[in-house]
Amino acid sequence: MPATRTPTSRRAALAVTGAAAAGLLAACSDGTSPQTDRGAAERARAARAEAALRLRTSAASAALRDRYEAVALRHPAVRERLAPLREEAAQHATALAAAPAHLASPPPAPISDDPAEALRELAATARQVSDAHTAALAEAPPELARLLASVAAAGAVHAYLLTRREGS
Numbered sequence: 001m002p003a004t005r006t007p008t009s010r011r012a013a014l015a016v017t018g019a020a021a022a023g024l025l026a027a028c029s030d031g032t033s034p035q036t037d038r039g040a041a042e043r044a045r046a047a048r049a050e051a052a053l054r055l056r057t058s059a060a061s062a063a064l065r066d067r068y069e070a071v072a073l074r075h076p077a078v079r080e081r082l083a084p085l086r087e088e089a090a091q092h093a094t095a096l097a098a099a100p101a102h103l104a105s106p107p108p109a110p111i112s113d114d115p116a117e118a119l120r121e122l123a124a125t126a127r128q129v130s131d132a133h134t135a136a137l138a139e140a141p142p143e144l145a146r147l148l149a150s151v152a153a154a155g156a157v158h159a160y161l162l163t164r165r166e167g168s
Contacts, residue, residue, distance in 0.1 A: 058092075064089045067122060126158040
């Protein structure tokens, strides 16, 4: 005897599919899924990488700030000339830091007794920091990359200003 099929009503079909949908929703109710977990992990990794990059670039600018200060202390005749450049380096260090803070840097190298040589060495340091900021662009997220590009350009200008002769 052939089995007879009971007709399925629309109401019964809706009830079954509604129950299945509710079950699926309940399974995902904690808001996580494999894609969400991967996305959160990737964002956390990117945030850690950006924080490390900010720390590294901010420390380089802080070391340059300290070098400006050391040259100005050793050669008071150039103090006024270096003051705005030192202030910019301090602002760069703060802007690059994840949160504004005083950044300690290693003691600067000895300062030459000759003011012209001290300025050339300071210009070389400014170029090195500028180059380091430029190199960091490759790993920086867009907003930080724009800031780094600006700071690197300012560092190149500092190097130029430090090597040009007074009055030219």
